[in-house]
Amino acid sequence: MKIETISNSEEDTINFGKKLGFLLKPGDLILLYGDLGSGKTTFVKGLAESLEVNQDFYITSPSFSLINVYEGKYTIYHVDLYRLDTLEVEDLGLWEYLNEGIVIIEWADRLKTPLKDDYIEIFFEFLDYSKRKITFVGYGEWQELLKGLDWDEESH
Ligand SMILES: Nc1ncnc2c1ncn2[C@@H]1O[C@H](COP(=O)(O)OP(=O)(O)OP(=O)(O)O)[C@@H](O)[C@H]1O
Ligand SMILES: [Mg+2]
Numbered sequence: 001m002k003i004e005t006i007s008n009s010e011e012d013t014i015n016f017g018k019k020l021g022f023l024l025k026p027g028d029l030i031l032l033y034g035d036l037g038s039g040k041t042t043f044v045k046g047l048a049e050s051l052e053v054n055q056d057f058y059i060t061s062p063s064f065s066l067i068n069v070y071e072g073k074y075t076i077y078h079v080d081l082y083r084l085d086t087l088e089v090e091d092l093g094l095w096e097y098l099n100e101g102i103v104i105i106e107w108a109d110r111l112k113t114p115l116k117d118d119y120i121e122i123f124f125e126f127l128d129y130s131k132r133k134i135t136f137v138g139y140g141e142w143q144e145l146l147k148g149l150d151w152d153e154e155s156h
Pocket of ligand 1: 012037040124
């Protein structure tokens with residue numbers, strides 16, 4: 001099950017993030033794929049907003065910190081694997097965070113071992129300066145859950 005959408009602006013991508021954010025609960029896993037600057041962190045900003053993360057938390061790619069933790073309605077672990085190789089990624093013990101909160105991973109291509117059966121993959125592709133193709137793929141319970149979202153409808 002695959003859902004393809006077009007984002008025409010940074011704001012659109014934030015709105016897509018918000019819509020998904022409303023469905024999330026602790027234990028949920030989201031894997032993000034796409035080139036530098038394709039919109040992964042922008043999407044996470046929307047997620048964080050709908051999960052009531054305080055505006056004081058600065059949502060940014062955790063390229064140096066590896067993991068940013070945001071407190072909102074739930075705890076969010078925002079992970080960036082860009083600088084790591086597969087072995088280093090396995091040492092992070094990422095699955096442990098899934099007991100505590102929501103886990104969102106940028107550069108998930110570095111992940112070689114699945115962390116759980118139910119998860120969402122989101123692919124970001126450049127179309128032009130302000131346009132991105134965003135593809136959502138659900139696994140396990142998310143195959144059905146993603147269908148319930150109307151990605152083309154304005155969120156309020
Ligand atoms: N439709 C769009 N969706 C998302 N971002 C957009 C869009 N159009 C333009 N942009 C711009 O593209 C950039 C996306 O940056 P962002 O940090 O979200 O990328 P990223 O995928 O997290 O990159 P990195 O791999 O470096 O962490 C921002 O500067 C944003 O303003
Ligand atoms: Mg980023």
